[in-house]
Structures are given as structure tokens and as C-alpha cells.
Amino acid sequence: MFMMDAFPISGWLILILPPILMIGSVAIWYAREVKMEKLENDLFRKKYDDKGL
Amino acid sequence: MGGIGILSIVIIYMILLLALGIWSARISSQGSAAYFLGGRKLGPWVLSMSEKASESSGFMTVGLPGEAYSTGMSAAWNAVSSVFSIFNWLFFAKRIRRLSEIQNSITVPDFLSARYKDDTHIMRWVSIIVMTVFMTVYVCAQFVAFGVLFEVVLGVNFATGVVVGGIVTIIYTIMGGFFAVSLTDFIQGLLMAFAFLVLPILAITELGGFNELGYQLTDMMGQEFLAPFFGSSALTWAGLIAIISYLFIGIGFNGSPHVLVRYMALRNTRDVKRIAMIGIVWMMIAYYGAVLIGLSGLALFPNLADPEHIFPTMAVELFPWWLAGIIIAGALSAMMSSIDSMLLIASSTIAEDLWNKILKKGELREDKTILISRIATAALGVLAIIIALNPLDTVFWLAVFAWAGLATCFGPPIILSLFWKRVTKAGAIAGMIVGPLVTVIWYFWSPVDIYEGGPAFIAAMLTIVIVSLMTKPPEGDDFERLWDKYSEKNELGRFSFLPSDEEVIRNLKSSNLDNKTEKEIIMELIDRDFKSASTFQTNG
Numbered sequence: 001m002f003m004m005d006a007f008p009i010s011g012w013l014i015l016i017l018p019p020i021l022m023i024g025s026v027a028i029w030y031a032r033e034v035k036m037e038k039l040e041n042d043l044f045r046k047k048y049d050d051k052g053l
Numbered sequence: 054m055g056g057i058g059i060l061s062i063v064i065i066y067m068i069l070l071l072a073l074g075i076w077s078a079r080i081s082s083q084g085s086a087a088y089f090l091g092g093r094k095l096g097p098w099v100l101s102m103s104e105k106a107s108e109s110s111g112f113m114t115v116g117l118p119g120e121a122y123s124t125g126m127s128a129a130w131n132a133v134s135s136v137f138s139i140f141n142w143l144f145f146a147k148r149i150r151r152l153s154e155i156q157n158s159i160t161v162p163d164f165l166s167a168r169y170k171d172d173t174h175i176m177r178w179v180s181i182i183v184m185t186v187f188m189t190v191y192v193c194a195q196f197v198a199f200g201v202l203f204e205v206v207l208g209v210n211f212a213t214g215v216v217v218g219g220i221v222t223i224i225y226t227i228m229g230g231f232f233a234v235s236l237t238d239f240i241q242g243l244l245m246a247f248a249f250l251v252l253p254i255l256a257i258t259e260l261g262g263f264n265e266l267g268y269q270l271t272d273m274m275g276q277e278f279l280a281p282f283f284g285s286s287a288l289t290w291a292g293l294i295a296i297i298s299y300l301f302i303g304i305g306f307n308g309s310p311h312v313l314v315r316y317m318a319l320r321n322t323r324d325v326k327r328i329a330m331i332g333i334v335w336m337m338i339a340y341y342g343a344v345l346i347g348l349s350g351l352a353l354f355p356n357l358a359d360p361e362h363i364f365p366t367m368a369v370e371l372f373p374w375w376l377a378g379i380i381i382a383g384a385l386s387a388m389m390s391s392i393d394s395m396l397l398i399a400s401s402t403i404a405e406d407l408w409n410k411i412l413k414k415g416e417l418r419e420d421k422t423i424l425i426s427r428i429a430t431a432a433l434g435v436l437a438i439i440i441a442l443n444p445l446d447t448v449f450w451l452a453v454f455a456w457a458g459l460a461t462c463f464g465p466p467i468i469l470s471l472f473w474k475r476v477t478k479a480g481a482i483a484g485m486i487v488g489p490l491v492t493v494i495w496y497f498w499s500p501v502d503i504y505e506g507g508p509a510f511i512a513a514m515l516t517i518v519i520v521s522l523m524t525k526p527p528e529g530d531d532f533e534r535l536w537d538k539y540s541e542k543n544e545l546g547r548f549s550f551l552p553s554d555e556e557v558i559r560n561l562k563s564s565n566l567d568n569k570t571e572k573e574i575i576m577e578l579i580d581r582d583f584k585s586a587s588t589f590q591t592n593g
Contacts, residue, residue, distance in 0.1 A: 011267075022139060040550075
């Protein structure tokens with residue numbers, strides 16, 4: 001079994017990889033949502049101003 | 054001081070929860086939507102903590118650390134099953150919130166009946182039966198875990214623990230409704246995160262560091278214990294089956310009504326991203342914390358009679374009494390937050406779906422609906438306490454079984470209703486029956502030793518698709534209007550704005566200078582100037 005210090009490599013991987021992948025994927029999605037919401041705000045403002053409300 | 058001190062902290066904590074329930078009663082008495090959904094006023098922090106705390110249950114404080122204590126690093130696959138929660142946030146939460154606002158649904162059966170235009174109330178009946186049976190089983194299992202914790206840590210009689218903990222939880226759920234449940238869940242979620250973060254750090258420090266933990270466990274149990282392959286140094290067929298089984302437990306996130314109803318209670322769809330961010334960080338802390346508690350606990354206390362006692366044992370042995378008291382309150386929180394959510398969901402189904410919609414044809418006054426929900430909460434809670442006082446040996450595993458029964462009944466018809474216009478009422482009803490049925494059959498007569506939730510979820514999905522394709526597609530002006538409004542997109546290819554979305558953008562607009570037009574900025578400055586000048590005019 002491949003070891004790195006006191007733990008097997010597979011042990012290290014399951015401790016480190018899932019948190020990085022899961023938090024990373026949500027963070028990327030969060031950033032994309034923020035970007036899209038800014039565009040939505042502009043779109044809403046355009047409609048809002050066009051209606052003269 | 055130790056035992057009495059811990060007991061005092063637990064009592065103070067319970068008094069605090071009761072006070073919160075009484076305080077929340079003011080908001081919850083404002084109508085059914087306020088009682089069952091907190092008036093859709095809860096922010097992302099409260100809803101996210103509430104979602105996570107109510108999902109967690111005694112499994113997190115009793116089960117998972119115990120599992121890591123006995124099976125080693127393989128228990129970390131439980132943390133990987135969190136990926137199903139990510140699916141909820143990324144794909145389902147916004148759509149559920151959107152459809153529930155368009156349909157004006159306040160409970161999960163309400164949501165399903167409105168979406169599938171079920172005038173026959175078959176869906177409501179199936180929901181009521183499945184929720185009442187499986188949720189009572191689940192709540193009962195939490196009460197048993199409650200009694201065990203009281204007995205092990207505080208030296209209080211098991212029955213006293215079940216009754217005291219049960220009554221406190223029932224009272225604040227009755228008083229405050231969803232608002233109280235979410236607020237207490239928020240506190241409970243923070244306490245749990247604190248416990249899962251601090252306990253393993255202190256335990257590993259006590260051992261002399263992370264590497265020392267690894268060396269000690271290798272000496273005691275062998276290298277395989279620290280590999281995630283269930284007692285083997287490499288992946289085997291049996292290991293693969295076990296991994297799939299662990300991952301299938303995560304399916305419960307996608308179908309549990311007490312999780313899905315939280316998306317219906319969102320202020321608006323934009324809160325989902327914050328809930329996701331808070332939720333995933335909390336999950337990683339809690340799940341990996343629980344696994345590390347089990348591993349470090351084995352190195353520190355190798356001769357424990359019952360592995361599931363490791364969490365309370367470590368709290369009492371490693372911490373000063375006041376910190377142990379807070380940690381134990383965190384452990385109790387995990388159970389209480391699940392009990393209150395389950396009780397509220399089951400009682401709201403009885404009051405709103407059975408009493409109001411079926412028996413009174415939707416004409417029951419809101420105060421009466423809330424009263425019936427409160428009576429149902431008390432009745433179901435007392436029933437669960439009575440069953441918990443004489444627990445079956447398998448009651449803990451029945452909790453996992455109940456999780457599967459609920460998820461397979463509600464998950465498939467809700468998920469498909471969000472994405473597929475063609476899904477029919479007959480298909481959805483068939484899936485709602487097949488899911489729990491396969492759960493029960495697989496639990497008692499399992500052909501493969503795999504968690505029943507997975508095969509049952511797949512069977513329910515396939516049933517809905519097949520029956521829907523064999524039956525007449527949904528039609529009618531009402532349905533077409535509903536679907537058109539739900540699936541309407543704007544120029545950006547995203548869902549069109551609902552009133553709740555428009556409100557949030559308007560608020561943003563009025564608080565953010567960059568988003569204002571020049572005319573608005575000038576008008577606001579003139580208005581401010583006028584107000585500041587008015588005080589001088591009055592004095593004059």
C-alpha cells in the first residue's frame with residue numbers, strides 16, 4: 001500500500017479531495033450566479049425605466 | 054461539579070429553546086403561511102443552518118462517529134454523499150421555490166396536488182399515510198438516541214431523558230411553528246458546527262498531532278483501517294457495493310419533505326446561492342469532524358463497550374465541564390432539530406392537507422388549521438415518546454429506513470415535476486406508492502446487501518416515467534397557463550421575474566447608488582434636504 005507519512009495515499013485523498021471539489025464547485029456556481037444576477041438587474045432596470053415606474 | 058454543571062447547561066439550553074418558541078408564537082399566529090413557512094421571511098443563514106441541522110439527526114453525533122470508530126476511514130464515504138445536497142441547490146431549490154410561489158403551495162403534498170391537478174386527493178392521502186408512518190418511526194428513533202445521551206452523559210434515567218427532551222421539543226414546535234423551528238435549528242446548527250470543529254482538533258492535539266494519530270491507529274488496527282476500502286488495502290467488489298450503499302444514503306437529501314419545504318420557505322430564489330455556500334462548508338466541517346472524532350476517539354479510548362458512545366465520552370473526558378456541557382447541548386441539538394422539523398411537517402400535512410383541503414374543501418379558517426396542526430404535533434410527539442420508551446433493538450436502523458421511505462415517496466415526483474411537462478398524475482401517484490413499497494420490501498428481503506433507498510428511488514423514477522408515457526398527457530388551460538408561467542424565460546435565458554424576485558431587485562436598487570438613475574439620485578437628495586430643513590421650520 002502506498003503510504004505518505006502515517007496514512008495511505010487513498011486515505012489522504014478521501015480526506016482532502018471531496019471537500020476541495022465540493023466547496024470549489026459550489027463556489028464557482030456562486031460566482032456565476034452573482035454575475036448573472038448583475039445582468040438580470042440591468043435587464044430589470046431597463047424594463048423598469050422603460051415603463052417609467 | 055462535572056455532572057451537575059453539564060446538567061445545568063443542558064437545562065439552561067432547553068429553557069432558552071422554550072423561550073424562543075414562546076417569542077416566535079407572535080409571528081406564527083399571523084396565519085397558515087406564517088406558521089408553516091415562517092411567512093417566507095427567513096434569511097439565508099437561518100434557512101441554511103435549519104436545513105443542515107434538521108437533516109443531521111442523531112446519526113451525526115451517535116452514528117457516524119461510532120461508524121468511524123469501528124470501520125475506520127471508510128466512514129468518510131458518508132461525507133462524499135453530500136454531493137446529493139449540491140444537486141438540490143444547483144438544480145432543484147430555485148425551481149421548487151418558483152413553482153410553490155406560482156401555485157401558492159405551503160406544504161409538500163399541497164405542492165404535488167397543485168402541480169398534478171389532483172382533485173381526487175389520492176396524492177394527499179398517500180402523502181399523509183407515508184409521512185405519518187415514516188416520520189413517527191424517525192422521531193421515535195431520535196427520542197431513543199436522546200434517552201441514551203442523557204443516560205450516558207448525565208446519569209439520568211433513560212425514560213426521564215426521553216420524556217423531558219421530548220416534551221421540550223414538542224412544546225416549542227407547537228408554540229412557534231416553522232419560525233421557532235428554524236430559529237432553534239439555527240442555534241443548533243451553529244452549536245453542532247462548533248462541536249464537530251473543536252472536538253477533533255483538541256483530541257488530535259492531545260494525541261500529539263495528525264501523523265501520530267495515523268501511526269497509533271496503524272499499530273492498533275493495521276494500515277487497511279486508514280484506507281477507504283472497507284477493511285481492504287484496495288477496492289474490491291464487496292467494497293464497491295458498500296461504497297454505493299453509503300452514497301445512496303445521500304439520495305435522502307433530494308426527497309425528504311422537511312428538506313424540500315425549506316426551499317419553499319425561501320424569501321426569494323436569489324437566496325439559494327448563499328444557502329449553498331453556507332451549507333456545503335457546514336457539511337464538510339460536520340461530516341469530516343464526525344469521522345475524525347471516531348478515529349481519534351479510537352486512539353484515545355480503545356476499549357469502549359459501545360462505539361456509539363464515543364462522542365459523549367470524548368466530550369466529558371477531554372473538556373472542562375462547562376465546555377462539555379456546550380458540546381452535549383450541540384449533540385442534543387442534532388436530534389431535536391430533526392424531531393421538531395419532522396413533527397411540524399407531519400402535523401402540517403394532517404392539518405392543511407387532510408383537515409383543510411380534504412375534509413373541509415379548503416374552507417377551514419387559518420386559526421383552526423393552526424390549532425389542528427398543534428394538536429397533531431402533540432399527538433404524534435406523545436405517540437413517538439410512548440414507542441421510544443420501549444425501543445426495539447433495531448430502532449436506529451429503522452431511522453435510516455424511514456429516511457429512505459420518505460425520500461423515495463416525495464423525491465421522484467417532485468424532481469420530475471420540475472423538469473418534465475409530460476409527467477402525469479397517474480405516473481406520479483404510482484411512483485409515490487412504488488418508492489416506499491420497494492423500500493419496505495428491500496429492507497426485509499434484500500436481494501443484494503445494498504441500502505434500500507437507492508434501488509427504491511430508481512424504481513420510483515422508472516415507474517413514473519413508464520406510467521406517464523402510457524397515460525394521457527396533462528392538458529387543460531389551467532395546466533398550460535401554470536406551465537407557461539413556470540417555464541417562462543427572459544432574454545438572458547433565465548427564469549422570468551416573479552413578484553418576490555422583483556421585490557428583491559427593487560430593494561437592491563433603492564439601497565445601491567450605482568443602480569440608480571440620475572433622476573432618482575437627484576430626487577432622493579432633494580427629499581433628504583427637505584427633511585433636514587423641516588426641523589428648523591418647526592422650531593421657527
